[in-house]
Amino acid sequence: MSSLLILSLTNVTAGGRTIKLTHLDITSSTALLPALMKTSFSLALVVACGLVSGLAHGQVSPEFTRDKEGAKDHPLLKRIEGSIILHYATKKFDSHQVALGPVIFDYGEQKTKEWKKIDAEGARTTLFYREPADASTLECLRSYQTDLKEKGFEVLFEGSSNGKPQEQANTLDNGYGRFVAAVYQTEKDYGLQEYTLPGAEDFRYTALKKTGEGGAGDVYVTIFAAAVTDSWKDPEKGILAGTVVARVDVIETKALQNRMVMVKADEMEKQITTTGRVALYGIYFDTNKATLKPESDSTLAEVQKLMTQDSSIKLLIVGHTDNVGEFEFNRDLSNRRAAAVVEALTSRYGISSQRLFPFGCSFASPAAPNASEDGRSKNRRVELVKWN
Structure with a gap:
């Protein structure tokens, strides 16, 4: 029921009756409106108070009664009936x-413990759904899981905000929104805060994977469903206390199309002579692994050619990473990757191990800001640094 609050009163005649207004219920007193409209002052009150009434009752802005313009479901996913897309990227x-x-979080060590994860890379789709008013976070999670399992996905992990971490292995964190902060901390451009998830108390998460076949890459899907609290509600977007908002990310893994020109041996020599180092982007590894991919062979052959042309040169093989993940994890990863390059050059290309030394830098020496994927891709590299 909508109501108009009249702040300055007047006598109104309608149907032979004169009434002094202090409150008007539009649903039961619509006959009074023509009389109210006779004065511009009364009209202003009707319009102004009607707007206040609409806001007070949480009217949804028209643009949030339908999917965001240009948004669409991912082909692999169905949506819960009655949900709309708030955000799409x-x-x-x-x-x-x-x-x-x-x-x-380890209170004794005063730091977050290492947590298990996969850094998936590839074509990415991010969607935020506002679920129907009667949907729960559990229903949301189970609906997506059921649909994806039928399409060949397996559940890698599932957790919730309920319970105690010491007693339940599937509890997501031990308070203060640490799970959201850790998992989504580098993704501000995806609207996490805009769509109220930091204010959630009842939330659930699941990660699923479909293994690629016939040359197709693996596909990862993560779903984070949260029930919004009163302090984070957003009536204009139709998000009231208890409304479930679901964030869905789909990553279709594939190798990055190499936009970098492969560095030839002569160019390596020129850059090393000029700057003391050369960055190589043609050496490839799987995410979070130190196993060289076959696509690296052409660049490794050029390094062999460089070291054959100059039999006196000694090189530091320096591994670099982006800043996703903990520093020590990336230091170890970058060191193992550098060692893998040395191993390949010695065992497969006949270069003496006395002329090579592996070293891992983690993300201590970025070539570009880590704020974007373009910058992070420039930071994931192997450098040859002249040793002698």
Whole structure:
């Protein structure tokens, strides 16, 4: 029921009756409106008070009664009936942290413990759904899981905000929104805060994977469903206390199309002579692994050619990473990757191990800001640094 609050009163005659207005219920007193409209002052009150009434009753802005313009469901996903897309974003190549376990803060060590994850890379789609008013976070999670399992996906991890981490392995964190902060901390451009998830108390998460076949890459899907609290509600978007908002990320993994020109041996020599180092982007590894991919062979052959042409040169093989994940994890990863390059050059290309030394820098020496995927891709590299 809508109501108009009259702040300055007047006598109104309607149907032979004169009434002094202090409150008007539009649903039961619509006959009075023509009389009210006779004065511009009364009209202003009707319009102004009607707007206040609409806001007070949480009217949804028209643009949030339908899917965001240009948004669409991912082909792999169905939506819950009655939900709408609030936010939609795609990138041809991006990374996404796929959580495989809880995020726990160690109060004794005063730091977050290492947590299990996969940094998936490939074509990315991010969607935010406002679920129907009667939907729960559990229904949301189960609906997506059921649909995806029928399409060949397996559940990698599932957790919720309920319970105690010490007692339940599937609890996502031990308070203060640490799971959201850790998993989505580098993704401000995807509207996480705009769509109220930091204010959730009842939330659930699941990660699923479909293994690629016939040359197709693996596909990862993560779903984070949260029931909004009163302090974070947004009536204009139709998000009231208890409304479930679901964030869905789909990563279709694939190798990054190499836009970098492969560095030839002569160019390597020129850059090393001029700057003391050369950055190589043609050496490839799987995410979070130190196993060289076959696509690296052409660049490794050029390094062999460089070291054959100059039999006296010694090189530091320096691994670099982006800043996704903990520093020590990336330091170890970058060191193992550098060691893998040394191993390949010695065992497969006949270069003496006395002329090579592996070293891992983690993300201590970025070539570009880590704020975007383009910058992070420039930071994931191997450098040859002259040693002698």
